[in-house]
Amino acid sequence: MAAGRSRWTATLVAVAVVLGWLVVGGIAGPYSGKLGEVATNDNASFLPADAEATRAQDLAAGFVDRESTPALVVYERTGGITPADQQRIQADAARFAQVPGVIGPLPPPIVSQDKQAAQVIVPIDSAEGEQIRTVVDELRNIAGPDRDGLTVDVAGPAGLLGDLIEVFSAIDGPLLLVTLVVVLIILLIVYRSPVLWIFPLLAAGMSYSLAAVVVYVLADNDVVKLNGQAQGILTVLVFGAGTDYALLLIARYREELHRHERPWDAMKAAWKGAAPAIIASGATVIVSLLCLLLSSLNSNRALGPVSAVGIAATLLVMLTFLPALLVLGGRWAFWPRRPRHDDADPRTEHGIWGRIAGFVARRARTVWVVTAVVLAALAIGVTQLGATTLGQSQLFTQRTDSVAGQEVIDRHFPAGTGSPATVFTAQAAAQRVAQVAQGVRGVASVAPLGQRGENAPPEENAPPKVVDGRVQLNVTLADPPDSNGAEQTIRDLREAVHAVPGADAVVGGFTAINVDTADASVRDRNVIIPVVLLVIAVILALLLRALVAPVLLIATVVLSFLATLGLCALLFRYVFDFPGVDQSFPLFAFVFLVALGIDYNIFLMSRVREESVRRGTRAGVLAGLAVTGGVITSAGIVLAATFSALAVLPLVVLVELGVAVAVGVLLDTIVVRSLLVPALAYDIGPKVWWPSRLSRSHREGDRAGAGVDRA
Template structure:
């Protein structure tokens, strides 16, 4: 007999029955509660979009300079607006007189659309070559009492604007497209609209197919899927009420990640529990006894896994970015609800259903602890045991090579708004036309708040900054749109005609408030381009240097710059915190110090290898323009928190086996017994995250690819080869300083 052989010859005819006390009653009660709440919560899955926030305020903290400027600048306007444009273009030749008449008609009709800030509209611009016209259409972002208008309402207004403009010019053959923040907001909301349908449907289909292959049963897949759906409903209900009362911030990307995280993690927990349940059905004739035993044996690993992920995600609350602060609790709620359902409803449901759910491979009482140990994973474990040192050295070398292959290609300098989409929505096409035909900085100026006494010096300093537009009227005190509206009324309600270049007269600009005023600065480059962000950096340095001005720079470009800076801060702060938290959880679980260090080191090495592969794939295969600054942090949190799960599943079983069989034998037995179920769990989780690519957003596609590839790498290389081979080579010392480190190898 080898060290992997199970002692089935001397197995007891009847194992001792587990006690059925109040814990069993508590689990049944919680299962009923989870079923009722999860079922009721399904209705909230479709309502989450109502409480989403996808504007800059949902990302930036109150301490950010651009946020401070936005709050101060809001005092000078009666209505806060979202800038947007309607672009009219003729494919061949210049615009005709009939085209211009239709555009004028469209201008009048668009101004009457509810939700458009008519007073802030400006005259139609015509391109130098005469082929394109652009109408500035600001959307009211606050209502009459100052309450913020939600994204859904803004998107509906923008869509009405586009429908109105298209209808007014329908007989001309003009191409009519949106541009600016308003149009891009619609594109973003449309992209996230796929969360409830395409994303969830694709994820469910993928998981069902994988479970059919894993279980080889036409019935068993239904139980984990139903449980995952209930968990998603329960978490959606909790997230909805917390977001509605502004306890947490829910963004579109958080909702997308919540869906795949619940489905993936829930299926993982179900696979582990069902695998152990199948084992115990070979020992216990009574299915309830088998489930109680399986629940008690798998609960420590599943609980430790859930706790690790929850604590890792909650580390995001240390973030400066509100979006990250919101994602942490949102995802932690999802894991908590998943854990509750999978550890209460699923085991009760399975036990009540009976053995037939495993049909056609119904487990019988034959005292074979796990048939999989006599198959492929048993043979893999034997190979790992015979060649442990070459195995872990080879696996480490592979990970280092993967890191080196592409890490130099990974750019995390950020993406422009148009680069954020994997497709080309109308707003992106419109923005490209606008940038090519007009001053790209128009419509999203940098905003400076300054003391009035130093106004002239600040404006002079801003005008000399490289990257600020040199056209007349590029650095001006902000227009008072209430005064402009009054002028419009005097002219019979008509919008003002094209004004002479330059700043408006002081009679049309905002009056100082508490000795402060607002200056708008038009940039020479598109507001979200790297060049514009560099200009903002220079602009801030220039106005800071004006003595006594107390000047600050905000605006859309500045907000993007602040988001990027906060992302780098969050990455440098949160990654060490996550590692420390995971180390503590592993040390408590395994009652050792060396093993947790080894596990964390291997997962970090796997993460580094994943970044290298991502750099190569993003640049040379997918041809993405780059990655967001927050990409490394998101990839790290999900890969390390979720990747460590599989090491937890493995090492808790290894420790259990080591107590009775010695460490080296325990390592191989643990690998053999858990190999199939953990690999299946890794494939499920990788597949669910890969489904994020269904949404046409580069950031989610990149996170989905990184987590999918990283989980597979961790499952196949790290957990199957590196960790067991290294642990086998080290022997009992891996449990240092616990008593197990002094027992036999």
Template structure:
């Protein structure tokens, strides 16, 4: 028998490390380039087939070119606007016509009824991208030429500029905060120098590969990326790659202590942990891909992007990390290296020790029913507050956590003009029913005024007719992002749809918000069952059981509702949010349920392994003691990475960050540590039905 040369045993891990160093060096810069293919134009993420989406397409025929409106509002220092100031405002903006970035001629300056403010709309080119701040600065300079006035800019263009500012530097800031938090936690928990660095490097390689893949897909217009998806991708990849790495590293430590030979130990670690890692990754990836079943485009955008990130995290965990651990051996854990072979596995040492997890296992072993009943009751009490979390959308003045110029400008506009000024409801209807449509719209409660779009934009002329259709702009009384404005849009649609022969459609900003809210609710009813079905199938295949998967899904579902209950209390009474974005509950569900099942997969796959040797009761307690430390560390790391999203001053990301971070900690410390083990111990071998384990003694 030919003996393998020593150099050959190290060739594969060495080559793998070198290959990943090349990949990291080549693709790493893409982690900072996703902004080049990202869009923060919310019109690109409207529901497919919704009425407001159809209006967005139809209104193009009535505009020389698509535009992004910037609403300029002047307030007089003296309190009253003079005729000279109004004329100066119109002249200042008319000078912008034809300049780069200006879509068409600005509207004339209009005086408010109270005589204290002037308003005008400057249509900007819709595809300015990073040029938007420069063009708006030019508008500000022109508008600032009106003496004795203060100038503010509101409307969609100003909101996009503030979004651009919020997401500027997202790659560097978010990545630095997340990686810094992970590194600090790993150093404190493992008291090792090299292992945290190796895990961080593995996560960074995964992120570079994921970002390069998503960049290529977005560049070919196969996926859409905005700042929110971009931020979530970074956090998801770092958190998932770290979680999977911790599970593999912990198993390698056990095998190294038991076997001594680093190559045998790493092969055994990969063999015994790969099933749980792949199943966990499949749960999250397929859960994210289930978002493709939805109709809301930004939900569909996150699905494939997140799935790509998860696949890259698994790839680095099962290739680069084992190779690096094989080369480092015991030194990876220095100065807390495993003992030499023959001193006993870490699991045995943990079971005999006086650590936290042996004590937790002892409590569960003595009174499992009392433990699971008390923890379930706690979660049910918290879940009772979940109906208080409103997901009808976030008002404009709550979109940004910090004060934003566009919010202050909109509030100034609303004080002097109808609150919907500058962003009217857009009505497209049959030209033959123009008079009836205009009269019906004007008579609808909540509509302040109706104006037909005319040729050349000149008031008092005949409505512009394109292919037998007309367009009317209806200014609403209520702020365009308010519930009252959405109710007005509903009334407009009901009344106009009932007009014979009008074939009317109602769109515009408020209608887009309303359609997004309705579509998000519809998406939840479709996607939630799909995600639960996917998770049940994966768990059933991994654990070869029916009852245990049902119990696990029920517990993570209860954890999700409890998290929503806590969020409802915190958002309203501490952070001052009146509600959440329509997509927040769905994102929270997908992340919490999929990631929550992750930790239960890590636990129950080890429990099943131990139960095959020691029976169900002893298998649960041994599995809890063995995996308790690593799963808790993984949960803390994942919570910290998602909490890093709070550095971006947007309500949507702050809400997602809290829901996922708190929910992961609640799942890790309560559901996985107490509720699930106690339930399985109390049920006994029957929990494994219909597998052969169900017939064994506990």
């Protein structure tokens, strides 16, 4: 009777937990499709407050009634712009000025010197924010399709931003759908059960809903600044990490069902065995992501908390909701391969990993030396990884309207037309600054902002507008505003005008924003990477109660990271034909690869330590590898596949990040966690646990070769 009451109590508790989470899911669920409403994608708002481009923005606010983001409507006819074309362009410009959000009056259309192209500069109120896409769409509707050989495209900063917002709008739908399908397929393959896949997928969906509502509230109240990149990463991170944690818990639960008759008792044992590793893993990822708060870029500082919220929500759900579901499912959840209460050794269900463990034991030193050499060889490919800021035509994986328009501008105009650099200087030194700026290589023209403002037609010999003793100079660049050439011109321009005595010159504009963002990315990489490594070392030392093991594990993770970068550099250059990587790529790749890669170290070594206490270190290594190899590999495949889903977004930066995480995780699980780490730990023996008491144990399982046959 006592057993019966205990069973009913356990069932009621599980039902209560499940119902409670379903209520939470019902409330939080709708927010998973509303994150796009609170996302912002304005690059300038991500700059640090002390950046020169930020100071220039503050000064620019005094020279205009309203800050604007220019769209460039570009017309091209290879045989020359005809009078009929000019009439159409004039009519279009008149209609552009009437669009809500456009700041009029518009400057007159500009015809290229070769008479083959014309462009209309359409300033859009920057206060429109995410609605800039709506204004750009209306401009494209007015301009209409190409006609009779006359092509028309909407480009410039506003056109680019409109295309980016359109790309990120796919996150709430296609990206989420692709991620769900990928996880579902892999779970069906891993479990070979028509039932069991439901539990981790339902829990992962609950995790995403909980994370979405928290992030929505934080972003809506300006606590964090959510952007499309962070939103996309949140989606794949929650489903990837959540499925990983579910795989680990379910694998342990299956083991314990062999030892316990009642599912509730099996779950208690499984939770006790798996929860410390899951919590340590999640804590490592959360702390690593929060290190991004040290970034000087607001976009990076937002990504850290947003992703950390996702992992925290995933931990909470996977350690409460998922166990309750599994208890209610009992052994039937594993149908048709239901585990029996037979006290079987869990290693008997992992035959292939038992054989791999035996191979590692027989050739431990050879295995770790060969794998380390192979990884080091791959790391040489890092020399092929060129860190460049991708230009507008290189940002997308497909040709967009803004890209096509920029190509027309490059062919017929000074490429910086419509998106000039801005120089703010003291009035007394303005003439000298203008002369110096004109002499900088890569500068096409320099003109002061007139009294009537930047949108008014230019006036001959008109005096410049003066605000608080300063003058604004508009500097048109010869190169496209988002090219490497334009960025070098900005650096040279700053050096030149800063040297003018008494000018107190400040250089800003679209290209200057890119320059300051790139510089901040380099600084962030140099600061954050060492901090992340230190934080992970401390967490590993506390979890494993040792110093040698954490050092070895971090060394393997760093080696794996460098090998991944090297392999990706070769793939990007010779397979995908990408033009380069963004400055932010190495930092993001490091944070996600190291934080997530260390998960598998934790999953493996926490189980190895548990087995080492009972069997001895070397036998513990073999037992730990045999029972966790399958689940870790499955988890790695799931995570790699979910990050690969980022490829549905046609942005080179996110595709590169998705490929890097997928390649790195597979390399980590198949090579590092299956061969390198077990072979190293086996070869070193008990000393791997130094200075803990376990390092001084001398059991039969500590001897080299112990347990090879049994594994």
